[in-house]
Amino acid sequence: MLKKISSILILLLSLAHNAWAVLTIEITEGVEGASPIAIVPFAWKGQQAAPQEIADIISADLQRSGLFAPLAKQDLISQPHDASEINFTDWRVLNTEHLVVGKIDALGNDEFQIQFQLMDVSKGSQIAGYSIRSRLPGLRRSAHKISDIIYKALTGTPGAFDTLIAYVTVNQYPSGKRKYRLAVADSDGYDEQIILESSQPLMSPNWSPDGKRLVYVSFKSGRPEIYIQNIISRDIQKVTSFKGLNSAPVWSPDGKRLALTLSKDGNPEIYILDLASKRLSRITRNYAIDTEPAWMPDGKALVFTSDRGGSPQIYKVNVSQNRAQGRVERLTFDGNYNARAAVSSDGRHIALVHRIDGRFRIAVLDMRTRQINILTDSRLDESPSFSANGRMIIYATEDSYRGVLAAVSVDGRAHQRLSSQTGDVREPAWSSFKSH
Numbered sequence: 001m002l003k004k005i006s007s008i009l010i011l012l013l014s015l016a017h018n019a020w021a022v023l024t025i026e027i028t029e030g031v032e033g034a035s036p037i038a039i040v041p042f043a044w045k046g047q048q049a050a051p052q053e054i055a056d057i058i059s060a061d062l063q064r065s066g067l068f069a070p071l072a073k074q075d076l077i078s079q080p081h082d083a084s085e086i087n088f089t090d091w092r093v094l095n096t097e098h099l100v101v102g103k104i105d106a107l108g109n110d111e112f113q114i115q116f117q118l119m120d121v122s123k124g125s126q127i128a129g130y131s132i133r134s135r136l137p138g139l140r141r142s143a144h145k146i147s148d149i150i151y152k153a154l155t156g157t158p159g160a161f162d163t164l165i166a167y168v169t170v171n172q173y174p175s176g177k178r179k180y181r182l183a184v185a186d187s188d189g190y191d192e193q194i195i196l197e198s199s200q201p202l203m204s205p206n207w208s209p210d211g212k213r214l215v216y217v218s219f220k221s222g223r224p225e226i227y228i229q230n231i232i233s234r235d236i237q238k239v240t241s242f243k244g245l246n247s248a249p250v251w252s253p254d255g256k257r258l259a260l261t262l263s264k265d266g267n268p269e270i271y272i273l274d275l276a277s278k279r280l281s282r283i284t285r286n287y288a289i290d291t292e293p294a295w296m297p298d299g300k301a302l303v304f305t306s307d308r309g310g311s312p313q314i315y316k317v318n319v320s321q322n323r324a325q326g327r328v329e330r331l332t333f334d335g336n337y338n339a340r341a342a343v344s345s346d347g348r349h350i351a352l353v354h355r356i357d358g359r360f361r362i363a364v365l366d367m368r369t370r371q372i373n374i375l376t377d378s379r380l381d382e383s384p385s386f387s388a389n390g391r392m393i394i395y396a397t398e399d400s401y402r403g404v405l406a407a408v409s410v411d412g413r414a415h416q417r418l419s420s421q422t423g424d425v426r427e428p429a430w431s432s433f434k435s436h
Helices: 002-013 054-064 088-093 136-155
Strands: 024-029 035-039 043-045 068-070 098-108 111-120 125-135 164-172 178-186 193-198 202-207 213-218 225-230 236-240 246-251 257-262 269-274 280-282 290-295 301-306 313-320 323-330 338-343 349-356 359-366 372-374 382-386 392-399 402-409 415-419 424-430
Touching: 035 054, 054 068, 054 098, 054 136, 098 136, 111 136, 125 136, 136 178, 164 202, 164 402, 178 202, 178 213, 202 246, 202 424, 213 246, 225 246, 236 257, 246 290, 257 290, 269 290, 290 338, 301 338, 313 338, 338 382, 349 372, 349 382, 359 392, 382 424, 392 415, 392 424
Parallel strands: 035 068, 035 098, 043 098, 402 424
Antiparallel strands: 024 415, 098 111, 111 125, 164 178, 164 424, 178 193, 202 213, 213 225, 225 236, 246 257, 257 269, 269 280, 290 301, 301 313, 313 323, 338 349, 349 359, 359 372, 382 392, 392 402, 402 415
8 A cells, every 4th residue: 555655646746847826716616506695895994995805705705615605796786885774675686695794994004994794684684793803914814704704603613714724836847856835825725825945845734733833744854754843933843753654744633742654663553742742652553554644533533544454444543641542443445445534623524535446536434324425526636634614625636637726515515626827736734723
C-alpha cells in the first residue's frame, strides 16, 4: 500500500504548471429544491463607494452551501434596507421564503457598523437581527459571520463560512525547478496568504483546533520531517525528524497531541506525540502498513488506514492515556481500497478515498449504518477534509490534467470547484470554527 500511496503522490506532484493565483469558486452542480432567499444590497452611508458588497458575499456563501437559492439582483422586486420598508405581499408573489436587508454606516477611521435583519416572508416577521462593528480589513469576514448567523437561524446547524482553508500549490518553471507554497485563504478562496515557500515538497497540512497553527510535512532537508507553524507570527518548530517516514500528522481535538505515522522502528506505525512532554507513544503494532491517522471528536479513538487485511481499509483503535485500548476494529468492507480517512465534527461520518473500477472517488462512511455512499465521479480524488459543521467536504482532484480543489456536500447533492487560473493546487485542509 505504501508503494501505491507514494505513486499517487508522485503523480499529483507532477501535474504542476507555471504560475499560481488565488482560488476562484465555480458551482458545478446545484441542489434542486434549494430554499429561495433574497439578499437585498445593503444601504451604504458614507462619502465614498462601499468598499465591499456585503450582500454579494452573503449570497455567494449561502448558494455554495447548496441549501439556498439566492434571487438574482435583477429579479429583486424592490430594495428595502429595513424591516419597516418591506412590502411582504410583493415578496410572496416571488415565492421568496426569506429576505435579508441591511445597511452599513461609515464611522470614520476605517470603522463600520453593519446592521442586518433576516425576515420570514410568509409570516412577515423577523427571525434574526444583529449589529456588527467591523474595521475595513475585516469587512469580508463580517459578511461571513452574517452568513453563519443566517445559516444557523434557518437550519439549526452552525455555518462554516467564517473559517479558513489551507492548501499546497505546486508551480513548475521553465528551468524544470518547482516551487511549493503553503497557502491559507478564507473558505471562499479569497484573501490568500502564502505562509511558506520551499523548493522541496510540502504536504499534509492540518489545522490546530484553535486555528492558529498548521502542522505539515516538509522535505526541505531532503527527507520527510514534521513541522508546526504559527500562521500569524510565522514561527516554525520542527516536531519530528526520525529516520524513515515522518508523515500524516493530525492534531488531537484538545490541541495537546499529534497522531502521526513513523517508520523509525522499521515498519510504518501510528504514534501519538505529547507536545508538552515530547513523549512518543506507539499505538499500532502490526507487520502491515499502518498510516493516515485521524482522531474521533472525543479524542478517545483513532481511525487509520492499514493493509493488514490484504488491502487498504479503514480501522479504528481506542486510545487512553496515549495507549491503545482493546482490539483494533475494521470499519470498511466495501471494495478493496478505502484510505485517507477524515472524521466529521460530530463523529457520524468518515470521509475517505474509495477505489472503484480503477478510479479514486470521495465517499462517506455512515458510522451508524456502516454504509458507504460515493459522492464524486472523477478519476483521481484525494485528501478529503470536513468543514467545521460537518456539512461539506473539500478535496483534491484534477481538471484538464491540472490539480484543483473541489467541495461536495455530505449528501452528494451540491458540488463546487475551487481552482486558480494556472498552477496546481493540492492537499486541502479545512479549519475549525475558531479560525482567527
